[in-house]
Amino acid sequence: MDAEAIVIGAGIVGAACAYELCQRGLQVLVVDDGPSGATQAGMGHLVVMDDNPAELALSSVSLAIWRDWLARMDNSCGYSHCGTLWIAADEEEMQAAAEKHKRLQAAGIGCTLIDADALAKLEPALRRGLAGALQVASDGVVYAPNAARWLLGQDGPQGPGSQGGHDANLVKSAGSIRVLQAQVRTLEDGRVCLADGSTRSAPHIVLAAGLRAAALCPELPLQAKKGHLAISARYPSMVRHQLVELGYVKSAHERSGTSVAFNVQPRPTGQLLIGSSRQFDTTDNAIEVPILARMLRRASDYLPGLDALQIIRSWTGFRAASPDGLPLIGPHPQRPGLWLALGHEGLGVTTATGTAHLIAAGICASACALDGNAYLPERCLQNV
Ligand SMILES: Cc1cc2nc3c(=O)[nH]c(=O)nc-3n(C[C@H](O)[C@H](O)[C@H](O)COP(=O)(O)OP(=O)(O)OC[C@H]3O[C@@H](n4cnc5c(N)ncnc54)[C@H](O)[C@@H]3O)c2cc1C
Numbered sequence: 227m228d229a230e231a232i233v234i235g236a237g238i239v240g241a242a243c244a245y246e247l248c249q250r251g252l253q254v255l256v257v258d259d260g261p262s263g264a265t266q267a268g269m270g271h272l273v274v275m276d277d278n279p280a281e282l283a284l285s286s287v288s289l290a291i292w293r294d295w296l297a298r299m300d301n302s303c304g305y306s307h308c309g310t311l312w313i314a315a316d317e318e319e320m321q322a323a324a325e326k327h328k329r330l331q332a333a334g335i336g337c338t339l340i341d342a343d344a345l346a347k348l349e350p351a352l353r354r355g356l357a358g359a360l361q362v363a364s365d366g367v368v369y370a371p372n373a374a375r376w377l378l379g380q381d382g383p384q385g386p387g388s389q390g391g392h393d394a395n396l397v398k399s400a401g402s403i404r405v406l407q408a409q410v411r412t413l414e415d416g417r418v419c420l421a422d423g424s425t426r427s428a429p430h431i432v433l434a435a436g437l438r439a440a441a442l443c444p445e446l447p448l449q450a451k452k453g454h455l456a457i458s459a460r461y462p463s464m465v466r467h468q469l470v471e472l473g474y475v476k477s478a479h480e481r482s483g484t485s486v487a488f489n490v491q492p493r494p495t496g497q498l499l500i501g502s503s504r505q506f507d508t509t510d511n512a513i514e515v516p517i518l519a520r521m522l523r524r525a526s527d528y529l530p531g532l533d534a535l536q537i538i539r540s541w542t543g544f545r546a547a548s549p550d551g552l553p554l555i556g557p558h559p560q561r562p563g564l565w566l567a568l569g570h571e572g573l574g575v576t577t578a579t580g581t582a583h584l585i586a587a588g589i590c591a592s593a594c595a596l597d598g599n600a601y602l603p604e605r606c607l608q609n610v
Pocket residue numbers: 234235236237238239240241257258259260261262263264265266267268269270271272273408409410411434435436437438439442452453454455542543544545546567568569570571572573574575576577
């Protein structure tokens with residue numbers, strides 16, 4: 227055996243799984259041929275989403291774990307505790323904000339409904355005439371590529387009885403993470419076959435290869451959802467919160483067609499990260515000027531000053547979507563020893579931490595604060 231667990235993929239989900247397994251004392255080998263994938267391309271908004279109870283449970287537990295991990299991370303991880311303002315354009319959306327307020331409060335998430343005047347004071351760059359917003363102060367943003375790098379660079383807890391990790395009783399020895407830059411060509415029982423013809427084996431293999439996991443496991447029902455993003459030059463304090471229109475939720479959960487929504491993030495650098503778009507049925511990563519233009523028009527409709535800003539770069543990325551919008555987290559129902567941590571769609575930076583807890587609890591056969599039944603892969607893999 228080359229390790230106690232092999233993780234395929236060093237994006238934010240694979241890195242989080244490797245970190246949590248290492249904290250529990252396992253010798254972990256991470257294999258990745260990147261950096262590439264959604265983690266390099268995404269927005270890094272750490273956000274509680276509540277489209278259904280399973281999404282709310284996973285995202286809220288994940289944010290609590292993020293707060294714990296971020297307290298240890300260095301500045302390169304770009305964490306900012308900016309909170310989210312869910313913008314209501316009219317009275318109908320204000321009603322939607324009030325319903326979201328009720329659902330989040332019932333789940334113990336602190337949030338506040340604010341009226342048009344309060345919104346204008348909090349974010350003076352927004353256009354006048356908006357109805358108000360729901361403020362969720364506990365959301366934040368992180369620079370996911372560096373957070374993944376930080377997670378992979380950590381040692382495990384220092385031997386038996388250590389207070390490191392989340393459950394010191396689980397620690398049997400100092401864990402470790404080794405990263406191997408290589409491409410996995412095929413998966414076999416208990417081992418991975420690399421492009422150079424060599425193999426690596428472990429009793430547990432975690433497949434966290436994002437959208438490309440389907441090349442290793444063709445039965446996986448993952449669909450690409452393309453997204454465009456753009457970033458401005460530095461305009462410190464123009465925007466202070468992550469600003470998202472309430473219509474974003476509808477756009478985020480559509481299963482076909484093309485949509486754009488206003489979604490702007492203030493980076494700690496003073497830059498504005500501008501999103502977002504969603505497209506199906508394409509794996510071409512080219513920037514599509516009409517979609518980018520539509521997305522920027524939507525953003526400047528909410529933030530009129532945006533037209534005058536310098537946009538310095540734009541790019542695209544692909545979210546890996548599952549058929550029901552929830553990630554696949556847990557054992558593969560037909561392949562013993564293979565664990566799946568996939569299909570996080572547009573929420574994988576947020577939910578990487580909860581995913582890591584579920585995977586590590588499964589592998590270590592220990593309890594988890596989160597009930598993982600709703601995310602088990604068997605719901606999508608019954609007929610393979
Ligand atoms: C435009 C956009 C905006 C987003 N915004 C947000 C947001 O604001 N908040 C949020 O929470 N989420 C957001 N997301 C989603 C989030 O970025 C993803 O869900 C998350 O990054 C997925 O991480 P991952 O580790 O599963 O996959 P990836 O980041 O895709 O990592 C997979 C890794 O596996 C490696 N790999 C694949 N196949 C092989 C192989 N055969 N051999 C070796 N290595 C392999 C790849 O090189 C890659 O490094 C966004 C995504 C996009 C595209």
